[in-house]
Amino acid sequence: MVKQKTIQSEITLTGVGLHTGKEVTMTLKPAPVNNGFTFVRVDLEGCPVIEADANYVVNTQRGTNLEKLGVKIQTSEHVLAACIGCDLDNVIIELNESEPPIMDGSSKYFVEAIEKAGIVEQEAERYYYVVKEVISYVDENTGSEIIVMPSDEYQVTTMVDFGTKVLGTQNATLKHMSEFKTEIADARTFSFLHELETLLDHGLIKGGDLNNAIVYVDKEISEKTMVNLKKAFGKDNISVKPNGILDNLTLHYPNEAARHKLLDVIGDLALIGCRIKGKVIANKPGHFVNTQFAKKMSKIIKIEQRNHVPTYDLNKEPLMDVTKIMKMLPHRPPFLLVDRIIEMSDSHVVGLKNVTMNEDFFVGHFPGAPVMPGVLIVEAMAQTGGILILSSVPDPENYLTYFMKIDNVKFKHKVLPGDTLIFKCDLISPIRRGICHMQANAYANGRLVAEAELMAQIAKNQ
Template sequence: MSNPATKQRTIAKEVILKGVGLHTGEDVTMKFVPAPENHGYKFKRVDLEGEPVIEADANYVVNTQRGTNLEKNGVKIQTSEHVLAALVGMGIDNVMIELDSPEPPIMDGSAKYFVEALEIVGAVEQEASRDEYVVQEVISYKDDETGSEITIIPADEYQVTTMVDFGTKVLGTQNATLERMSDFKKEISDARTFSFLHELEMLLENGLIKGGDLNNAIVYVDKEISEETMKKLEKAFGKEKLSVKPNGILDNLTLHQPNEAARHKLLDVIGDLALIGTPLRGKVIANKPGHFVNTQFAKKLSKKIKVEKRNSVPKFDLSQPPLMDIHKIMAMLPHRPPFLLIDRVLELSDSHVVGMKNVTMNEPFFVGHFPGAPVMPGVLQVEAMAQTGGILVLSTVPDPENYLTLFMKIDKVKFKRQVVPGDTLIFKCDLISPIRRGICHMQAYAYANDKLVSEAEMMAQIVKRT
């Protein structure tokens, strides 16, 4: 699932942008703040008591009218997509987005100013690898009501194609494609949001788009425009004179590209799919995308990734000589039979370890643990995972024989299946954060018969023997 060659990135320092929210019309200050590894994207409402944090997670999407809106414990973030698209487009993995209002500044209706701000402060590489989801099969979501559909297919890198058709003469059918995320700034970032005249009239009547002057939205005139409506628009947007250009848009601004609408929809897709919480490696093809279909697809893919991560069983050739046999393990770990619960170490890097245990009927614990129907105690599975993790943390010191590994915390322990005599257990431990001051925080899994049998998040510390 991950591509070890690519490291996670955050920004080098804080950067602030000021503007107004498109729908709230409120002045807003937004600050991008560097964040630690595996943090992802999170919003912090600094204007509220306790400064609550909302993760950029598809499961918090509550509304997709006029933007992708998130809510957690009554705290809201509106129109999150342009900011998130900028972060993905610039290859930033971990950032806290601080806001003193429910909505990021709309700026010019694109992601251009966010990209420029991120570029000014620059990115820094972090130690942990970026955990990409590598698409292996075709995955789709279709909204039968609108005919909108999103599909992702295998590809060598993250690519997006959007096809837009609103059934209007003025806009027609448009396509846009981003072959490489490194081209986001040049190809996509300045594509501005757009609206149709009939939508604008409704929004004005309902008191929405308070922050929307015509400098941050392209308005496509999809119907005859009466003199009365034109006067209303001129008043709403503080313009002395408005007219319709030959290409069917209001004359407040000039298109950056003929297919700017399709490019903006592509920008929205990237922003909405950031809510999956995992970088993608695959080609997205979005036909008539919108925030509803985008976020429904994000929820579906997020769920699939979680299930696959939980059930992904590492494959190892057990006929090959191990990296560490029982003698090397005993030279490093202080444990001894009957409490030494790993037989081999198959893999070891600076961020993960894989161990193995053959469970036989001769295990001393079977004598008392259901002798008539022997089952390996769950606590001993956790202990075996911890010993495997002990190898990882002890490998960071030159004299491991002089250290002990002690538990600090065990969390989120789950037992999925019984482990019985004859099973070969594979233990995989991955660092959640880098080892610091001898403290190891890791996610551990145990597998048998190509199935996940138990899992736990654990923290341990190595201490010098006295």
Template sequence: MPVKQKTIANEVSLTGVGLHTGLEVHMTFSPAPPNHGFAFKRVDLEGEPIIEADANYVVNTQRGTNLEKNGVKIQTSEHVLAALVGLDIDNVLITLNAPEPPIMDGSSKYFVQALEEAGIVEQEAEREIYVIKDVISYRDEATGSEITVIPADSYQVTTMVDFGTMVLGTQNATLEKMSDFKTEIAAARTFSFLHELEMLLEHGLIKGGDLNNAIVYVDKEISPDTMKKLEKAFNKASLSVKPNGILDNLTLHQPNEAARHKLLDVIGDLALIGMRIQGKVIANKPGHFVNTQFAKKIAKLIRAEKRSKVPVYDLHQEPLMDVKKIMNMLPHRPPFLLVDKILELSDSHVVGVKNVTMNEPFFVGHFPGAPVMPGVLQVEAMAQTGGILVLSTVPDPENYLTFFMKMDNVKFKQQVVPGDTLIFKCDLISPIRRGICHMQAYAYANGKLVSEAEMMAQIVKTKGKEE
């Protein structure tokens, strides 16, 4: 059953501190139109540039997932994106006056609260979902981290973490229903090990941290000198280590809060795919690098499938137009008429069919020992199919001719040979104006994309002439 896209009903803002910059950040969630997706807007920079939440913009995964487009950066995007996906939202503009969202308490909880306060509304457009049909994996050989997605009836995530330390041990977390994100995952806070924290403090890389937005696991002995540095950094009179191995001033929400936060990170990072997926994600020792590499792999597969997606038609159905009706509209005649049937025709698209036989006259001279349909004739056949679309907009198509104006991005993917049935699909890229038609055309055979082209043509009233 189709699912409608969603956005928020009203603007809502939060103020907090950036974890790595220590700057006070004002962030606003704003409604966005259908098919907008998630994007960040830097209002503190000239021109107020926008960076889409896209895996291709990931430039760094140290201490968070960091995006960059045309020199403009967004740091630690994952907690905000996880909240949006966890609340089943599709389209939101996130406005910031700094390079990173506020860290808040190191989880997604406050973002979830703000978004719910804004209200969530359905939009007219349907949500596009990428259904996982085969097992897809990505493994980082250097760390042993691996993410796999398998077919499932819904979007599910399982994380398994093992940092090889006694203080944390091995933990697992699972989210079977995204509707449980708010109660099960959103409040899980980020965490760090003491040895990492010392390095970050020494290099001035964690200016906005305190003991309320990061769990610190003590994985080594703390010297008195180190303890003094920590007390100064966190502005605390005294610190100590709890029996469970974490610094005091924080109580774990759940024993496996670390694994739950890693699950939160996975959801936020996979939001960079740009499309909701239907499948079960299993992440072993996940981290921002492996998460975003996996997101890039899935996004690449989606783009490839979109380019080569083969529409399914019943070739035995009664055609909308047979060859006689086609000849009443097009001036072309055999052997140069390259469309046999029209299956679909609307204001914005047309679908035609060509049965390629050994009797085609071009096979006599085009590789007669290994007959292959010339690519230029495939393009011509797509153009003739598109001609049906544009000529259907005038009351007397027999008095018009269609002429090419230009072709772009012409590609030939597969050979077309005798016995193949070609299916042509042409879609308008923009509305027809002054008889000019701009369309994207595809040709399919044997369940594969064989050729494609972006074409522009014009119809001209000139009865009695042939193209």
């Protein structure tokens, strides 16, 4: 079981935003389990939070830009790539402007900051989406395509072709995410001269200089452009190196552009919201196709999570039959709603109930069209969870279990006589001081019929 991870202590970086040109302070802070990556605008009233979620992407021009309720985050991909590359799950990213500092145009300084802050394991288990079949997204306008195929671990390959003499076809591959720091993190962002001219004309890249972006010169530099470049970069002289790059920079790798595109893919796919076990192949990737693919993956994963039904061998010898259950639970028929416990660990329990026409509640609950009351399904899930919490003490017969809170209850389908109900309860957080917080799901006929977050406490039976 792989545990979730966050940083050990908070750490602050300062710099300028590439497009805004504004000084910005960014603080990375430890985050609780299941928080994911969240941006916080501390410069705005109420410190609004924007989750790193593909569904909040509103613009992909020169970076991946998020917006929630009018609050914006620009160029999110480099810091998110660093978080994934450092094997993190939960981080709070505080900003006093809309855009993280560009630093040198890579993820290098973010990775160094994370390592300086330290990384710690958390109590909760990391969720992986295991890719079982090829999933793809194609941008018909550009020919860009991203696919993911089954693999035992997360791998990324990027293939780029810019169709220019100065920068042609390049490939880059990351087979193990542990190599992100040494192979990908210091690959810097880049631009072509013709793009740079447009950006300068539109007042963008105000924070740009020759130290945070590689500029490939794909055309003759006009006198007007040379004047604008000198002014934008604060330089008296600018020239083109023999390899077609604007001066003051030396490439870290011959395929640095492809490596940076791979960095961008990792940062953009962080917006899916969970880890992937699959191999990603991106042909001519860009922020638009990356984030569209992330949206598609996020939707597929949510649907599968919602509809996922675990399978169990119901003919297998149960861990506890009804006699053993009654030795632990104080409930008795007709209010005992669990027939068997078929699986249990320190963090989860699975129970079963056979629903028959002989149930007492069918006498008065829609007797002409019998349906199991939803509240009793919730009670049955709670009784199953009660087995888990009572198993944490050496003398469960001396304890009673009491409800403290019920949240997010949803009833999906009717439960009828003849159905077999399966209850699965997973701890949301470790049991402490006799308090158990769990996610409970009920299944019947191969589908989810009810779900709820339950909190209960055990107390000595005085």
